[in-house]
Amino acid sequence: MKQFHLLTNTNFDVMGKKFLFIGISAAAVVASLFALFTRGLNWGVDFRGGTEVRVRFLTEPSVEQVRKDLEALAIGEVDLQRLGKQEDHEILIRIGQSKEAKGEGGLIGSGDVSQKVLAALATEEDRRQAAAGKIDLNQASAGSLETWLASRIEAAKQTGTLPAGTTVDARVSAETVIAARDAKGGIFRSVEEVQRIPSLSPAVQTLLKEGTFIGQTSPRSVEYVGPSAGRDLIRKATWAVVGSNVGILIYIWIRFRFIWGIAGVVALFHDVIVAMGGLAITQKEFTLPVVAALLTIVGYSIADTVVVLDRIRENLRHHRSADFELVVNASINQTFSRTILTQFTVMLSTTALFLFGGDRLNALSFTLLVGFVSGAYSSVFVASPILVLHQRWWSERRRRA
DSSP states (O other), rough: OOOOOOSSSSSOOOOOGHHHHHHHHHHHHHHHHHHHHTTTOOEOOHHOOOOEEEEEEEOOHHHHHHHHHHHHSSSSSEEEESSSGGGGGGEEEEOOTTTTTOOOOOOOOOOHHHHHHHEEEEHHHHHHHHHTTOOTTOOOOEEEEEEEHHHHHHHHHHHHHHHHTTOOOHHHHHHHHHHHHHHTTSSSHHHHHHHHHSSOHHHHHHHHHHHOOOEEEEEEEEEEOHHOOOOOOOHHHHHHHHHHHHHHHHHHHHOHHHHHHHHHHHHHHHHHHHHHHHHHHHEEEOOHHHHHHHHHOOOOHHHHHHHHHHHHHHHHHHHHTHHHHHHHHHHHHHHHHHHHHHHHHHHHHHHHHHSSOOOHHHHHHHHHHHHHHOOOOOOOOHHHHHHHHHHHHHHHHHHHH
């Protein structure tokens, strides 16, 4: 079976246009740094601290009205993001950490900030039903529903509504209701849906029909990160990126030469800065998965760079008297096919992730897309020209000496 080859026996004068490619890279880095300093990164809750509440609405919500209601609470900076399809009626609500905010546990139904957010989203009808002692089946957790059922079952036995010997497991009943809600996308649309749960006993069905209501909102998740934890994550993420670059510098220094390691690390910083600049320009959220994407870019970029460097070293062994720039140019042409085919396969999977990965993976996949393109570019058009320019400078220095 024949192997597929692309761009074989090419002779592009890449190094002849090295200053053009260096200029393009410099412009990209300057634009990225400008965006980072002027617009900044859109730090996620993981880094800046605060509360993140994912809420599903029974009907289509007015984003502007939701923003207005939450800003009136004055509990921190409000950031809203639509999730999923429009018919899902989901909004991700981020409340930036305020100075007065207290720590909260991050569980549905607990925490000062998340409770205020959910209370602000309740309709007047929901508030009236709650004031009457009824429990919202769209906001109840398994624990709170279990407690409510246990008290109602005990009260029914004391009043004679239920026979004293009736055995009803409040915990199993509550977990059954919550599991049914999760199966419906996390929200009930009517009391009839609850009544159709087959495994609930008639006694529990009666209690739910009389003492519950279907609210307009359902919290899908609540996350909390304190400001000190956010600062610690920023520090660790920075050290992770910097440390990986230092480790790569040492590795290439040992395997090749020190200046080759410098060229490789310059290419890596080029890729990381361009990827972060893309995040700053688009204001996509910078989260822990994005840090993982940056480290993935570092690994991908250096792998591609090592292939080019290895071919340069191999050709130098066979053509010791040849001009260094010509050897580098020939090595680049010899690795073009491998670089393009590798880039193509990587971009296929990353593009699919970007298009179909959903909102949660959008920033991660976007970072990978930008970083992989930049990584393929820098391996050829950044690292290699640095080697050529250094060799020219070193030869001039030796000639003058």
